[in-house]
Amino acid sequence: MQDAQQIIDTAHEMADAARRAILPLFRDASVMADNKRPADFDPVTEADRAAEMAMREVLARRRPEDGIFGEEFGQSEGRSGLTWILDPIDGTRAFLCGAPSWGVLIGLSDGQRMRYGLIDQPYIGERFEGGLGRARLTAPMGGRDLAVRRGIALDQATLMTTYPEVGSAAEGRAFARVAGKVRLTRYGLDCYAYALLALGHVDLVIEAGLQAYDIAGPMAVVEAAGGIVTDWQGGSALAGGRVIAAASAELHEAALALLNADEGPVRGSD
Template structure:
């Protein structure tokens, strides 16, 4: 599935953009609007879901039912739907609902299509600032308020010079947090709260690393496709493929990935 010059690939790409357009409209209906409420999916901690999460996924599923009814779907809000084509659309209608509730523009919509080998194309969309990042089928490009631009991860530099992002300071379990700190204490700069936008910034050549834990397939599959298309590396903390989520190490290049991996594992 590496050749863009087929009607099949063009249809998948056009479908992904149609999904992103629909989710962009749905999420902006409620973003920064007064009275937005959230339910929590968990009782032990605040894991919010809003009417915008549900509406965006509903609209994306409706498009897939019309355009790609034979494909499977895995979505954060409405679970799995079986398919017969061998392809699965993996959808996160709002990655970063806490940020969405807070009014920050670091949340996004994640859309990917996967075959039996994992994600083959992915799209990260930030509706409010109108930035979109896509990778796969020979593409590695972004578009935003300043126009279209190529995606390319930054060149290798020592871990001590690296910029690293993560969503939460308290990454994962106590043991995972200690491993994370081994890297965080060695890099030049660490910033928090970026959600999926951090992965887009790796692909755009702005930062070097994202390290997180406790993720789901819909959190990681679009970023995997986008980052790998831009020349980066995304694995678990043992260096293995991570399409099912869990512990994730995303890096701009193989060299900084190797340094961070060694630090994570002591």
């Protein structure tokens, strides 16, 4: 892309702006959450809204022709054919608990695939970027290139997901078939699980019920590090839904077979 450097610089400026908006409110016991979904607990805080507004202000100044799709303030059409997909705090529940596993997610899509993305954790100062020729971690303890782990068989793999129940009962059973075959299964890290896959410490991430803004940034980072991100049938995961990220084609194939075994392709509910 001819404007690759401007895109990269804009993404980093957005992440910096989100950090400034969020950090004064993290681990502040006075910060309250509104519930966006009365039937369930889907929290949003002042920090979520402030971070997305800060990122939108950067885009309005630097790339006004691009579209925007943000979790808190919806979609704004653009004219460039590019859309920024923003999740100001992925893991608001963790944020409310004071746990630093949440992150700021930034992704750039051309409508067919992710071109660039960031996973940023402001509190610990780690930023994972992928796309446009980059796959890199910058962090207080030093930076390094991102690369998925290769040569790991399913029975030696590490699997992560955010919620033990994963999704519907049928989705939970499908996940359990994979979890029963791997060496280690861990829970609860939200977007940070994808960052660890790109860093070479996790081999599979399997989730359900995602929105596009939950996966756009992580997808770009994982793919730039050499991984694979699809839905549970091996198709595009751009729209979210049921997502699998794998470090290798072999692990991806083995996990897909288990996800879709016995009961046939997994449906949204029993």
